[in-house]
Amino acid sequence: MSNEATGAAAPWAVRLLDTDTWPAFARLAEANHGVWGGCWCMGFHVKLGTGRTAEQNRAEKEQRVREGRTHAALVLDGDDCLGWCQFGTPAELPEIKSRRRYEKDLVTPPDWRITCFFTGKGLRRRGVAHAALGGALAEIARRGGGTVEGYPEETDDRSVSGSFLHTGPMAAFEHHGFTRTRAVSPHRWVVTRTVEAA
Numbered sequence: 001m002s003n004e005a006t007g008a009a010a011p012w013a014v015r016l017l018d019t020d021t022w023p024a025f026a027r028l029a030e031a032n033h034g035v036w037g038g039c040w041c042m043g044f045h046v047k048l049g050t051g052r053t054a055e056q057n058r059a060e061k062e063q064r065v066r067e068g069r070t071h072a073a074l075v076l077d078g079d080d081c082l083g084w085c086q087f088g089t090p091a092e093l094p095e096i097k098s099r100r101r102y103e104k105d106l107v108t109p110p111d112w113r114i115t116c117f118f119t120g121k122g123l124r125r126r127g128v129a130h131a132a133l134g135g136a137l138a139e140i141a142r143r144g145g146g147t148v149e150g151y152p153e154e155t156d157d158r159s160v161s162g163s164f165l166h167t168g169p170m171a172a173f174e175h176h177g178f179t180r181t182r183a184v185s186p187h188r189w190v191v192t193r194t195v196e197a198a
Contacts, residue, residue: 014135017072024081073135083119085132098184111146141198
């Protein structure tokens with residue numbers, strides 16, 4: 001992926017999560033306690049809860065990477081992963097937030113979902129999420145495009161932690177052409193856009 005296509009800063013590259021980039025992804029996850037307390041970016045693939053360990057999440061994530069059943073655009077600075085944006089089909093990412101409210105007004109499922117973002121500690125507010133989202137959209141276009149949904153949290157000038165915004169910043173989605181479709185909680189929205197095939 002080119003920096004121009006993804007919005008990445010000049011020294012950064014945006015690459016897909018695969019067996020070659022797994023070590024960089026894993027190093028960032030390990031340096032941040034497995035991401036949000038050991039999720040390993042599995043929370044939208046399966047229902048997390050009691051009985052699941054960080055080690056189990058890590059092993060299942062790596063297995064999905066090997067099988068091509070999980071997708072993310074990684075923002076890299078050399079060999080270091082700064083963060084990522086996860087995307088996939090509804091079948092790959094069935095566990096979304098505010099499900100009951102979401103399904104109540106659902107007319108047609110999207111072709112793609114943008115479910116979560118992660119940026120390493122000390123690397124935030126540098127445009128990593130923006131670059132990662134651009135990379136995800138570029139890959140969705142390469143795979144044929146379609147309707148894409150995201151589920152960002154609107155801060156409304158509230159002071160919130162980075163973990164609270166794991167579904168992505170509203171500003172990044174709006175910068176990339178998404179529009180607010182409907183609210184599914186007091187501060188979470190479904191945002192959508194159509195991506196043309198590349």
